[in-house]
Amino acid sequence: MLQLRQFTCVRDDEPLFIPFDTTIEAGDIVQIAGPNGAGKTTLLRSLCGLYDSYEGECDWQGTAIRRSREAFLSQLLYFGHHPGVKKSLTARENLEWFAGIKGVNSTFDVDAVLALVGLAGYADIPCQQMSAGQHRRVGLARLYFDPSPLWILDEPFTAIDRQGVARLESLLESHAQKGGIVILTTHQPLSLEGYRTINLEKYEEGGYVS
Amino acid sequence: MSVEQAPETLNLRSEVADAAAHDGLWHAWKTAFRRELIMAFRHKGELANPLIFFLMVVVFLPLGIGTEKAVLSQLAPGMIWVIALLATLLSLDGLFRSDFDDGSLEQLLLSPQPLAALVLTKILAHWLVTGIPLVLLTPLLGLMLYLPVEGYFPMMLSLLIGTGSLSLIGSIGAALTVGLRKGGLILSLVVMPLYIPVLIFGASAVNEAVQGFAIGGQLAILGAMMLMALITAPFAVAGALRIGVSGS
Numbered sequence: 001m002l003q004l005r006q007f008t009c010v011r012d013d014e015p016l017f018i019p020f021d022t023t024i025e026a027g028d029i030v031q032i033a034g035p036n037g038a039g040k041t042t043l044l045r046s047l048c049g050l051y052d053s054y055e056g057e058c059d060w061q062g063t064a065i066r067r068s069r070e071a072f073l074s075q076l077l078y079f080g081h082h083p084g085v086k087k088s089l090t091a092r093e094n095l096e097w098f099a100g101i102k103g104v105n106s107t108f109d110v111d112a113v114l115a116l117v118g119l120a121g122y123a124d125i126p127c128q129q130m131s132a133g134q135h136r137r138v139g140l141a142r143l144y145f146d147p148s149p150l151w152i153l154d155e156p157f158t159a160i161d162r163q164g165v166a167r168l169e170s171l172l173e174s175h176a177q178k179g180g181i182v183i184l185t186t187h188q189p190l191s192l193e194g195y196r197t198i199n200l201e202k203y204e205e206g207g208y209v210s
Numbered sequence: 211m212s213v214e215q216a217p218e219t220l221n222l223r224s225e226v227a228d229a230a231a232h233d234g235l236w237h238a239w240k241t242a243f244r245r246e247l248i249m250a251f252r253h254k255g256e257l258a259n260p261l262i263f264f265l266m267v268v269v270f271l272p273l274g275i276g277t278e279k280a281v282l283s284q285l286a287p288g289m290i291w292v293i294a295l296l297a298t299l300l301s302l303d304g305l306f307r308s309d310f311d312d313g314s315l316e317q318l319l320l321s322p323q324p325l326a327a328l329v330l331t332k333i334l335a336h337w338l339v340t341g342i343p344l345v346l347l348t349p350l351l352g353l354m355l356y357l358p359v360e361g362y363f364p365m366m367l368s369l370l371i372g373t374g375s376l377s378l379i380g381s382i383g384a385a386l387t388v389g390l391r392k393g394g395l396i397l398s399l400v401v402m403p404l405y406i407p408v409l410i411f412g413a414s415a416v417n418e419a420v421q422g423f424a425i426g427g428q429l430a431i432l433g434a435m436m437l438m439a440l441i442t443a444p445f446a447v448a449g450a451l452r453i454g455v456s457g458s
Contacts, residue, residue: 050316052456074322082313086245088252093245097314100241101321101328103234126252 001025002047002150002181007056009042016042017200019056020208026149029172029182029192034200040185041081043200044154047183048078060150074103077148079156083139085127091138092123098142108145117141118164133159143171151175153184166191238323239331246335256304260297260340261347267293268351279356286355287365287416293351294344294369295409298376299401301340303394305332305384306451315388319455326444329451333381333443341373357420364419364429371432372412378439379404385450389457408435 001023008019016039024030032040045051047058049065049072058065065072085094092110099108111123117137127135136159143151151172157165169192172182198208250257271289272282309315318328348366351357357365383401387393415428 048320050319050455052452070322073320076320078316078320080313080316082311082316084313084315084317086249086308086312086314088249089245093248097241097245098317101238101318101323103238103322 001059001061002183003057003059003062005057005059007046007054007058009039009046009051010053010055011039011042015055017208018203020198020203022198022208024181024183026179026181027176029176029195030184031190031195031197032183032185032200033197038200040200041154044078044152044183044185045080048076048152049073050078075148076150076152077142077146079139079142079151079153081154083136085135085138087128087135088126090124090126091119091130091141094127094138095141095145099145102146102148104146113141113144114138116144118167133161133164136160137164140168143168143175149180151180151182151184153182155185155187157186157188235323235327238321239327242318242328243331243335246331247338250335250339256301257339257343260301261343263300264293264297264344264347264351267296268354271355283356283358286352286357287361287420288413289355290348290351290357290365291369291372291409291413291416294348294373295376295405297344298340298373298380299398299405301336302380302384302401303387303397305336305381306388306454307384307393310388310454315451316455319452325448325451329381329385329447330444333377333447336381337374337377341370341377344373345369360422361416361420364425365416368412368415368425368429368432371429371436372408375408375432375436375439376405378436378443379408382443382446382450385447385454388451388454408432411435 003023005021006019007021008015008017010016017034032043034040042051046054047065049069060068060072060075063071084098086097089097091114095110095113111120114120114123117140119134119137119141122130122134127138130138140156140160156168160168165188169190172184173192176182200208202208268290271285275281275285306315309318319325321328345366348369349362352362352365380397380401382404383397384393386400387397390396411428411431415425415432418428419425
């Protein structure tokens, strides 16, 4: 459970949006919406602890994330604007690194994971030679082996084809059904069941509505 | 859901990762270190850059100041040290830049493992691919500059210890300037004052050895500086990287 109280991000001493309260429970899919520059990415980065100019409280499982950083990070998967995929390395080397620094044993089957994101047979090809979409798919492959319950995804659908988007959406749904949390931003309409939207432009009575 | 809910219920595993188990810092460290080495050897151009610089300056030096043996052998110890220092400085700018640009630095920061230990892999790899080759190239350059025979071993030994300090100290500067587009000049300004003690004791070790004095003292101080940097630099780098990523 992720709980925000009077939470807002600050840039140059100005709050980016009106402070709000929200509680994100296990099994929730939350879309952060708003126009460009509304502070969506900054909000997501603050939740991860990558951006620390925020005001208010952010608790994970009842403890402030600032205080239990290590425990929080082992339960978090962040997929950022830049997916963190190294161009000079192969898909296999990239995924083994992701697993290694996250503490997931890298005995998982890399080829099977890559097949799940539509990159069967690409394991030993340098990411340099891949298209933009394939490049991002390598980063998204982490979703299939990282056991973290909290997924924070910044624009996960960028450069992904329609089939890939559908597969990704069903993955998000199954993650939520298993008790995980997904927080994402996207400008595409979502065809998911039962997600809720926090629109940073529409503030009504103490919170944001869709 | 209540706050007391056991974290185990949230510790989801997908089908593929069923067999995967959590592993310790050592595993993370090894993976990160191997990645640094693989990347270093994939970018052979960057690897060769400081070495070619090193070689070029030494080739040009006699052309500029004349080939007189007495002059060159007098200058050699200090010159080789200064060039090695500049070559290291040249290679520092990119230490964290590409990781910063492609987002893998963010992922490193979000690892549950201690960041200081993980950045140490990058520094160690940097030393292995720039410091060590410089040391190995030194005998050749010493020959070109008429370095007296007694100077070779002290030169290599002092550079071996000294380049370790240079990589460690330099990585702090590289981390502080990671968010800046044109950080090269500021990096040099930040790092230069910290490099001066290393240069003084390194060059003096070689000079003293050439004149036939004992150099244990200089080497001990070089070693102490290296250990001091080894203990403190990774934490400084970790802190600086957090600030750099947070500001972007």
